[in-house]
Amino acid sequence: MEVFQQLINGLSLGSIYALIALGYTMVYGIIQLINFAHGDVLMVGAFVGWFSMTTLHMNVFAALVTAMAACAMLGVIIERVAYKPLRNSTRIAALITAIGVSLFLEYVMMYFVGANPKAYPDLTGFMAGSFTIHGVIIKNIQLVIIGISVLLMIILQFIVQRTRVGKAMRAVSQDADAARLMGINVDNTISITFAIGSALAGAAGVMWGLYYISINPLMGLMPGLKAFVAAVFGGIGLIPGALLGAYAVGFIETIAKGVGLSTYSDAVVFLVLILILIIKPAGLLGKNTKEKV
Amino acid sequence: MLEIKDLDVHYGGIHALKGVSLKVDDGEIVTLIGANGAGKSTTLRTISGLKKPTAGSVLVDGKDITKMAAADRVGLGLSQVPEGRRIFTSMTVMENLELGAYRRRGGDLSKDLNGVFERFPVLADRRKQLGGTLSGGEQQMLAMGRAMMAKPRILLMDEPSMGLAPLLVQEIFEIIAQINKDGTTILLVEQNANKALQVAKRAYVMETGRIVISGDAAELMKTEDIKKAYLGG
Numbered sequence: 001m002e003v004f005q006q007l008i009n010g011l012s013l014g015s016i017y018a019l020i021a022l023g024y025t026m027v028y029g030i031i032q033l034i035n036f037a038h039g040d041v042l043m044v045g046a047f048v049g050w051f052s053m054t055t056l057h058m059n060v061f062a063a064l065v066t067a068m069a070a071c072a073m074l075g076v077i078i079e080r081v082a083y084k085p086l087r088n089s090t091r092i093a094a095l096i097t098a099i100g101v102s103l104f105l106e107y108v109m110m111y112f113v114g115a116n117p118k119a120y121p122d123l124t125g126f127m128a129g130s131f132t133i134h135g136v137i138i139k140n141i142q143l144v145i146i147g148i149s150v151l152l153m154i155i156l157q158f159i160v161q162r163t164r165v166g167k168a169m170r171a172v173s174q175d176a177d178a179a180r181l182m183g184i185n186v187d188n189t190i191s192i193t194f195a196i197g198s199a200l201a202g203a204a205g206v207m208w209g210l211y212y213i214s215i216n217p218l219m220g221l222m223p224g225l226k227a228f229v230a231a232v233f234g235g236i237g238l239i240p241g242a243l244l245g246a247y248a249v250g251f252i253e254t255i256a257k258g259v260g261l262s263t264y265s266d267a268v269v270f271l272v273l274i275l276i277l278i279i280k281p282a283g284l285l286g287k288n289t290k291e292k293v
Numbered sequence: 294m295l296e297i298k299d300l301d302v303h304y305g306g307i308h309a310l311k312g313v314s315l316k317v318d319d320g321e322i323v324t325l326i327g328a329n330g331a332g333k334s335t336t337l338r339t340i341s342g343l344k345k346p347t348a349g350s351v352l353v354d355g356k357d358i359t360k361m362a363a364a365d366r367v368g369l370g371l372s373q374v375p376e377g378r379r380i381f382t383s384m385t386v387m388e389n390l391e392l393g394a395y396r397r398r399g400g401d402l403s404k405d406l407n408g409v410f411e412r413f414p415v416l417a418d419r420r421k422q423l424g425g426t427l428s429g430g431e432q433q434m435l436a437m438g439r440a441m442m443a444k445p446r447i448l449l450m451d452e453p454s455m456g457l458a459p460l461l462v463q464e465i466f467e468i469i470a471q472i473n474k475d476g477t478t479i480l481l482v483e484q485n486a487n488k489a490l491q492v493a494k495r496a497y498v499m500e501t502g503r504i505v506i507s508g509d510a511a512e513l514m515k516t517e518d519i520k521k522a523y524l525g526g
Binding site for chain 2 (some may be wrong): 010112164174175178179180182
């Protein structure tokens, strides 16, 4: 039964990683930038959700939507202010800027809320409950996290595959100049990509808070790094790759914890990443091209 | 209809266009021929807005659009079939065609899609296939069909015959003539000077960033210099 217990834990953790990894991979797909501030967008989302629930007394879902909207705006501002001016400079310059944005978000948040952790309010009603099937404990909050994540992924898939904006996003990520010749406004399309990716990170931040209770201004670092690993793992720039990679990382992490390697679970994740990248340098679903990380 | 005046374009330190001027009138096929690296593609890229000139201007219907973004020029009726086709290889033929009509918000596309499928029956058979799975000739047809979906007034074509088998080249040039006959003005960049001069009404010849000869296409074909330099005779 232990295996099934880790499976359900891995599924909920993987769902959160998946939402974060999607943002990484979409941004990379469209402007070939590793947005190292992405984990901090998650942190801002977690705090917006916390503020909405405690000070503004919103319910969980209203707080989730508020955090997503706030992060979407934040993502667009970050892109316009920090990354757009560097679009034609070297990739290393953009990467360093991303690290700068990351530190900026962390310490501005620390200025406002302090360095001490804050606690998400206690879950109430259905979400506080749990049940047991054959000895496997399933918390309702885990089901909520998995459900919301899957719903957001379906919505994302619909946007990317079926809508005008989604087609523009795919066109720009394949060939920006050809997209311009179709009449696509490349700058706006990049902004929309940041908005969607950041909104997903905001949702992940709120769910992180609901699941782990404690949040702080530096909390974005580890989930951000792991989701980045997940995106590379699956093949960066590819949406299905990000999902596959995120669930793989979630499972590896929970299994490592389950077999008594709690202290080393992060190390195990990175070890598996290294092994995979030695065998498949472009990630699980990636094709080998000279342009990859 | 389309006019460029004294265009200067630089790539870093390289002076790619040196005062290029040309004019395309309503209903014409005008061709721009010349050797590799003469600046033909750069001229087209500057007209479509992918490359910004350091001096000079681009005018459509007398209106200066030199500073207009490439995407907005599509709305004016400028459409480009780029060099190397540049189709979206991991999108379906249908999606490629829909993207061609990206600027035309709303409205029914089925009539235009049918028009493209009539002109290029092979695309109809392959509409659900990914662009990258098409052959070179089919990709060229897709690039042309995609550009036509924008309902352009002026079609800019960059080396449509490049890398194609002779039989296909013949077919592509017939289609170019037909598109023009149906009312679209065309500026055609070609290395296949022979074919280009046959289909065009007027021609400009480029050498190292300058236009060196211009005139009636049929007349130019008879000129000794042109024969020697570009027609292999």
